[in-house]
Amino acid sequence: MKRWVHKIVILAQELTEKITTDWEKAEAISRWVSTNIRYDDQAANRNKGALQALQTRSGVCEDYAKLAVALARAAKILARVVYGYTDNGNNWPANGSFALRGFRHAWVEFHLEGRGWVPAEPTRSNVSAHYFGRLPHNLYIIQNYSNISLKGSHRGGRLSVAWTDSLE
Numbered sequence: 001m002k003r004w005v006h007k008i009v010i011l012a013q014e015l016t017e018k019i020t021t022d023w024e025k026a027e028a029i030s031r032w033v034s035t036n037i038r039y040d041d042q043a044a045n046r047n048k049g050a051l052q053a054l055q056t057r058s059g060v061c062e063d064y065a066k067l068a069v070a071l072a073r074a075a076k077i078l079a080r081v082v083y084g085y086t087d088n089g090n091n092w093p094a095n096g097s098f099a100l101r102g103f104r105h106a107w108v109e110f111h112l113e114g115r116g117w118v119p120a121e122p123t124r125s126n127v128s129a130h131y132f133g134r135l136p137h138n139l140y141i142i143q144n145y146s147n148i149s150l151k152g153s154h155r156g157g158r159l160s161v162a163w164t165d166s167l168e
Helices: 002-016 023-038 048-056 063-074
Strands: 079-086 106-110 116-122 140-144
Touching: 002 023, 002 048, 002 063, 023 063, 023 106, 023 116, 048 063, 063 079, 063 106
Parallel strands: none
Antiparallel strands: 079 106, 079 140, 106 116
């Protein structure tokens, strides 16, 4: 395991050694993860974290996010995994209720001086569309930063939940 942790540190150095700003470093890390990890929701290593994603070069959204965060931290950039819900930008109904099953997702935020928390979406990025400093669309619900399931209990009356379509 130490050898793979060392590989994360070495890779972070390689990706950022000629870059001067943290913005550009974080973007390079996010771009590398998005183009070097293959999405595979059937992978035996899915949801196993940064080391497994680097070893196998495959995983799911949580693996992409955890590898990007590990590389950023190795490059001395504060970063965190964000857990929540999203779709591809057009599946959620405009109103009414719907189940969030199947919409769980993880992405990344980098804390960059002068800018605060900056989102990145390495899972949905590709060569032609890289989502750094923005998300692909505004249908993202941030649940937490600890991967704790959203739970609730309600009795009686109508329940309404609202959120804004912006990250602050």
